[in-house]
């Protein structure tokens with residue numbers, strides 16, 4: 001590396017402190033006891049599964065230490081996102097339909113980023129996203145095992161995916177304005193990668209709890225070494 | 239002779255409309271059809287769905303043809319003018335119904351499917367009642383009722399009561415249909431209380447809490463405060479209708495001999511309403527089991543139809559009400575003293 005390029009890179013780092021990026025990590029927990037998951041018993045050879053099995057509703061999936069799974073965490077505004085445009089990556093996440101369930105239950109894409117819907121079952125599913133409000137939802141049948149269809153939504157919102165043939169089939173796709181989003185794992189842990197240092201409005205959105213509301217909004221300062229934040233969602237028994 | 243043929247046609251249509259009524263639980267396809275899914279082999283399912291939708295359309299077309307036959311045979315037979323006109327109304331009604339059904343499918347993409355679905359359902363109810371009224375008016379009995387000598391009672395208040403009550407029932411059916419078409423499941427899960435209260439809390443925090451608790455295998459839409467209020471209105475109207483039909487029944491009982499036509503209609507009407515209220519409660523208690531909900535809708539259609547028949551029978555059988563007038567003219571005074 002010659003001298004001028006070293007100076008150049010130093011200058012770049014100095015001019016753009018936001019190039020130093022670290023992860024915003026943490027945990028989302030659930031306070032209170034939600035109703036037990038509803039169950040759908042399935043006979044053997046249904047939906048391509050040779051064994052009999054039980055499908056459970058995934059509205060509340062609570063893991064270790066009350067960690068809540070499948071919760072969206074994203075940066076709404078702040079230093080590294082305000083006024084910036086984010087080009088959608090070429091990578092396409094997969095929304096699979098396997099044994100009459102969507103996998104995963106929740107996942108995020110950047111606005112304009114494509115994703116692939118796959119049917120891994122030997123039965124017909126219809127993929128219905130017509131409940132979208134800010135995007136044009138689609139409803140199409142996928143009769144063939146192994147069939148793949150690509151989808152893309154240009155406007156940020158949370159979109160419910162359903163199959164009307166199997167009314168329990170439900171998934172949530174979060175379409176985000178910037179690339180700083182994550183969903184919690186089985187124990188409620190999340191990691192929003194490569195967040196430039198600065199102050200942010202962080203939103204935690206759990207579809208079942210927050211519905212048409214925005215979710216929990218919290219101001220978080222992300223330093224050079226990242227940040228760790230915990231959030232608590234309350235289950236209010238009616 | 240023509241009357242007999244028409245009646246035969248009418249019975250056919252009645253049967254078709256009834257089965258159409260049963261079919262009404264399916265046009266929600268593919269949404270509410272999921273209930274009965276399991277009875278069908280999986281690989282046949284796509285054919286099953288197509289079959290239902292297609293057969294509903296075929297039935298609709300068949301009812302359309304029958305209605306056309308009915309309208310034509312009424313037009314060319316020696317029946318009162320009013321029957322001819324009703325035949326025409328039925329014919330245009332069935333055409334409108336077909337168009338509405340098509341709109342429902344077409345506009346579904348644009349988010350108007352539920353609205354057209356409700357109108358489609360409302361017209362179906364009206365059509366069913368209309369066909370039954372025509373059927374009644376083509377019977378021999380109807381002719382006999384026309385004889386002034388057979389006036390069973392001088393009390394004409396039922397002429398006013400019955401139609402008003404029938405209209406209220408129709409409004410109740412529209413509310414019921416719009417609840418069905420929202421696909422929100424039960425907006426209020428308990429009965430006779432509502433979320434444990436006489437009147438539920440509909441603040442946004444409370445509604446968010448209700449939705450949080452709706453953990454279910456069926457991916458229902460979230461409920462809104464408006465849907466909860468609609469459900470409460472449906473319940474209050476149910477109590478009101480039950481009370482008013484009871485009053486109507488009591489009134490008929492007091493002014494008509496047992497076995498008289500209006501007494502029979504009143505008995506049937508009250509029985510249907512009581513069954514209907516029970517079915518409504520059971521719909522909630524069974525968490526909207528598909529068969530109970532469908533029965534609730536069918537008995538609703540029968541209640542409307544009985545109300546309509548009661549009304550036209552009251553018009554036929556009871557004297558025109560003498561509106562109480564202040565005797566201002568000498569003619570009035572003369573009429574009174576005469």
Ligand SMILES: [Cu+2]
Pocket residue numbers: 100124125126163164165166169
């Ligand atoms: Cu499916």
